[in-house]
Amino acid sequence: MLRDLLIDSELFNELREKALDREEGENSLEEVELLEKTVFQRLKKKRSVKKYKKLGVNKRDLKEIIELADILGLDAIGGPSNYELAKEHQEWCNICGRCCRESESIFIHRDEVNILLNFNPGLEKEIIRNKLYPEHYELKDIQPCKFIDPETNRCSMYNSRPQVCRSYPLVLVESNGKAKNIINLRHLCNYSVHLVLEKSIILFDEAIRKLKENR
Secondary structure, X not given: OOHHHOOOHHHHHHHHHHHHHHXXXXXXHHHHHHHHHHHHHHHHHHOOXXXXXXXXXXXXHHHHHHHHHHHOOHHHHOOOOHHHHHHHOHHHOOOOOHHHHHOOOEEEOXXXXXXXXXXXXXXXXXXXXOOOOOOOEEEOOOOOOOOEOOOOOOEOOHHHOOHHXXXXXXXXXXXXXXXXXXXOOOOOOHHHHHHHHHHHHHHHHHHHHHHHHOO
């Protein structure tokens, strides 16, 4: 019910299907479902359905709002983009180091190479052509990332780290010829969970506002 106030159901189903297909290389369906379940446990504490019971809101509404939050950038409805939210709330990262240990390839844009080498000249032998995008680069032998301190989970080149590391948990993908940031949906990443949760809260509140207006 609530989600229908924000987006046409047929359009949502179409966008959801495309989003899952697009994210297949980054996130399995199981990972998506695990993250959504984790967010659900937190959202029902933030926005209890009991408070809105008289409006007809139920747990299914919460789940549908979370599904929408997964695929919709809030900038589409005049809100902050995924990137703006992630940048504004860096405290969501609990420095678990999981992203550094499990990343398969650290993408380096061709415009970043000289800057990266200026600050880290020892990287010259560590940077190779990107296997998928030969005009760009990547760090070789990267899983786990050799630049993470195993005791503190801190990055040894944090201040000059590549943009892909700065943007995590957002992953840049190509969609219809345009670059787009999607959330790396890992349920064990506190940053990812909080990002989807924050978007869900914003969407929920907007849907409730519309619901009250229509009554």
